[in-house]
Amino acid sequence: MAASVTVEDAENGYGGRKIQPFSATPESEHCKTEEGNSKSATNLAEILGLKDLTTLKVWRASLAELVGTAVLVFAIDTIVISSYETETKTPNLIMSTLIAIVVTIDLLATSPISGGHINPVVTLAAALIGLISLSRAAIYILAQCAGAILGALALKAVVNSTIEDTFSLGGCTLSVIAPGPHGAINIGLETDQALWLEIICTFVFLYASIWIAFDYRQANELGRILVFSIIGLVLGLLVFISTTVTATKGYAGVGMNPARCLGPAIVRGGHLWNGHWVFWAGPVIACLAFYLYTKIIPRQHFHANGYKHDFVNILRVLVTPNKAANK
Template sequence: MPSMAATGPAEEEGLALPVDDGGGSSGGDHASFLSTFLLYIGAHELFSPQMWKAAMTEFVATALLVFCLTTSIVSCLKSNESDPKLLIPIAVFIILFLFLLVTFPLSGGFLSPIFAFIAALRGVITFTRAAVYILAQCLGSIIAFLLIKDAMSPDVAEKYSLGGCTIHGTGDTPGIGIATALVLEFACTFVVLYVGVTVVLDQKMSERLGLPMVCGMIAGSSAVAVFVSTTITGRAGYGGVGLNPARCLGPAVLRGGRLWEGHWVFWVGPFAACVAYYGFSVNLPTAPLVGAKGDIGILKMAGSCWRWRRRRRLEEKLGQNV
């Protein structure tokens, strides 16, 4: 199973970094800086067939994932259940788990710009590969919503905004404020990163748990985030956290209108959470917790204090007798 342990792109490719020969030429310094910069962002991967194969995998997988997720969520909302929102997290978990399980060994199973971005920040993939992945994911989302738009009835598409990410409702569904939506995007994305990505970053833990368990943790944390965001606000006009900016982009491009209102929240919130999580993750303990030695348990501490006090009293009595 691929590991997200941080390694530099130059080291992964076995490439040598340019060395300054001390010539002092400004033109040479500029060329050296440019070549070093291109090397660090992984520009050489643009000529790698394997990278483009992985990007194609991300494109197809994201398109299928978005199609399945959106149609399933709309179906849950149209069901005759008294509270269909309880069905949505279950659908999200099952679908996301299956897609992660299949796609993870092929391209890394990013399927969302936030996972590609945090992987680039940690040095797991190059920024060039991350940019290509994000572009492929956005194109995959647009293709998926083209299919959904063609298959979905106009009334359903109008009622559910083509399954897009909404903040403001219409009429009697006012939605929520921009600030609240931004906080929810940041918090829920951070939860998913903390629960899922932290495990993937730990190579020993991820190998011990195995691929199915790791995929289950990522899918489970995403399902919990969706459930919390759709129930805590109590506003019908709010579609819940996006967690995947590419998924929010597709319907906004095809349908427009109010889907563009506050659309930036579904990008800024998750990407800000990635930056915050990066700062948090680089300061995580590198060694596992080791149990402390000595009488530090509350009962042991109380027993030690009682024995010490008893010994002191005995010594005082012996001193008085002498």
């Protein structure tokens, strides 16, 4: 796992004899403070991965995340609409199967370039456990959100207004307004139920599939095709479970991908914003829970080739005062 970060005492960096000043003058104390602050700032910049912000390679990789997420949103939202338009008794089964296939193909296409995240959940989890820097994670998430908007715009361009209104561009919904015996009524799922579904399903997604991809032993042994097929299968199963367990009209099922929910919400608007925060809060909580899980298990069982620092080490540098600055 990521190596521990320690903040060195500025006096230990000379390599030879320590040169002690004749007296503790205000000037010498000021120099020590400046040196300590500089070292602390350098360490913080390093662990945040700020150099990634100016690295062309990272921005090129983010382009794959943008395109991959755009394709994902366009394909999945199309599948959602067409599955419920099809005259079948099990539209959720068809939808889940097709989603599994689309996710697998999209991951295979983007993985060689950017690692195949196409989901802020995966990117955030990777950053928390130290597989990528926070700066790279921020770039990826911005690219994913932009890609989701482009995917929703592409879908809006090819469907008629009736389908757009009926299916809300295949976006993430907790409830919808439907005609009732005494006027319009709000049908769907309660907010607390939807939040728990997001937390549980996203954690299962990270635990059962991404854990395989993060562990290089299993990833190398199984191969990319099988690993991404498992991820697609797990996602499809979780979508099927969420839409089957609730069996509530108006609830579109778990998102597990905040960017996918954001795209249609921005393009279509309206009731897609009702409870939209659930599709962000749930996955973030699940990511934190997954991170805690990785910290609890024995260190020797975690085998991920990652960035130098993890979230705990970042916090350690932020809250630990520099020794030289305090002398």
